Amino acid sequence: MTNHQINQIEPKITKKDINSINTYLKKDNWITENKFTLEFENRFKKYTGSKYAVAFPNGTLTLLGILKSLNLKKNSKVIIPNITMVATATSVKLAGFNPIFADVEKKYLCMCPTDLEKKVKQKNVKAVIYVTLNGRSGNLEKIKKICKKYKIYLIEDSAHSIGSFLKNKHHGNFGIASSFSFSMPKIITTGQGGMIVTNSKKIYKKLKLIKNFGRAQAGNDDYISEGYNFKFTDIQAILGISQLEDITARVKKKKYIFNYYHKYLKKIKKINFLEFKKNETPWFIDIYVDDKNNLKSHLKKNNILTRDIYPPLNKLKFLSNEREKLPISKNYSDKGLWLPSSLNLSKKNLDYIINCIKEFYEN
Numbered sequence: 328m329t330n331h332q333i334n335q336i337e338p339k340i341t342k343k344d345i346n347s348i349n350t351y352l353k354k355d356n357w358i359t360e361n362k363f364t365l366e367f368e369n370r371f372k373k374y375t376g377s378k379y380a381v382a383f384p385n386g387t388l389t390l391l392g393i394l395k396s397l398n399l400k401k402n403s404k405v406i407i408p409n410i411t412m413v414a415t416a417t418s419v420k421l422a423g424f425n426p427i428f429a430d431v432e433k434k435y436l437c438m439c440p441t442d443l444e445k446k447v448k449q450k451n452v453k454a455v456i457y458v459t460l461n462g463r464s465g466n467l468e469k470i471k472k473i474c475k476k477y478k479i480y481l482i483e484d485s486a487h488s489i490g491s492f493l494k495n496k497h498h499g500n501f502g503i504a505s506s507f508s509f510s511m512p513k514i515i516t517t518g519q520g521g522m523i524v525t526n527s528k529k530i531y532k533k534l535k536l537i538k539n540f541g542r543a544q545a546g547n548d549d550y551i552s553e554g555y556n557f558k559f560t561d562i563q564a565i566l567g568i569s570q571l572e573d574i575t576a577r578v579k580k581k582k583y584i585f586n587y588y589h590k591y592l593k594k595i596k597k598i599n600f601l602e603f604k605k606n607e608t609p610w611f612i613d614i615y616v617d618d619k620n621n622l623k624s625h626l627k628k629n630n631i632l633t634r635d636i637y638p639p640l641n642k643l644k645f646l647s648n649e650r651e652k653l654p655i656s657k658n659y660s661d662k663g664l665w666l667p668s669s670l671n672l673s674k675k676n677l678d679y680i681i682n683c684i685k686e687f688y689e690n
């Protein structure tokens with residue numbers, strides 16, 4: 328038994344990160360959004376290979392910002408996958424639209440193209456938010472084709488997707504715009520934080536206005552259009568820049584953690600893993616088991632914390648009145664468990680967790 332608790336996730340903040348913040352505070356202390364936010368945006372768009380990047384306070388307001396930038400009509404509907412973090416849905420509500428839930432695919436837990444094609448024909452469907460859940464691409468290219476066929480916007484929610492590529496293109500470059508999150512559990516974190524990437528100059532310009540009270544420039548009161556305060560801070564940008572410099576190592580460690588669990592647990596027939604393709608980066612280590620609650624309590628007794636995968640969103644009363652049966656999301660949500668996935672996990676921690684899981688299945 329380990330005497331310290333192994334969290335399901337914790338941030339990795341290095342000495343270099345801390346030194347960067349200290350240096351910044353000593354030299355250049357505007358704190359609010361300024362030249363380092365611009366630098367972070369520039370480095371992020373270079374990393375994702377996108378034309379434009381705009382920093383936002385978090386990965387919920389990024390989705391709201393994108394939806395606002397599209398000027399959709401009042402009663403528009405937006406199709407989202409039924410398994411995702413609730414923010415994908417609540418951002419649609421916050422923008423004043425109705426979310427419609429599509430089932431996910433067994434193999435990847437991303438939106439199912441067949442279910443999308445059924446629902447896209449409904450009146451007033453104007454956009455899809457496709458979530459590359461846990462860094463998996465799923466059938467993103469098929470989804471893109473469907474969106475093109477029905478002339479609706481494809482928005483990517485890439486909150487989990489830093490370090491994930493589809494055919495050498497980083498996630499976030501397949502639709503009109505894409506949202507990333509830098510909240511505490513993410514591969515790089517600024518505490519809270521978000522980024523929108525887009526290859527459309529028009530959308531980029533709108534987003535810049537939306538985040539800055541509708542002003543073309545900060546520090547004046549020339550309001551060109553409706554806007555809000557969705558600005559970032561330079562102190563967060565300093566942290567983001569420092570972590571982005573280490574992105575290769577962070578991505579490598581996530582892949583190592585997944586491969587390590589997989590190598591030692593794949594022989595247990597009662598544990599199912601979903602596959603990752605070569606250029607995809609696992610964010611959380613997800614397993615699918617029938618006896619999830621018992622496994623969870625066994626691990627908890629041994630000081631190991633896990634987390635349930637998201638509930639099917641169409642069951643949440645505040646999001647939807649429809650009670651359509653979406654069997655794949657229900658089934659995989661019931662079984663899905665996220666194992667400890669922190670970048671700080673040592674080999675010793677991993678061996679300990681793996682042994683505890685084996686012990687559960689062997690007894």
Ligand SMILES: Cc1ncc(COP(=O)(O)O)c(C=O)c1O
Nearest residue numbers: 385386387412414415486508510
């Ligand atoms: C898929 C997904 N979308 C959106 C969000 C919201 O991001 P944030 O917490 O930065 O608002 C999250 C948060 O984890 C998420 O997992």
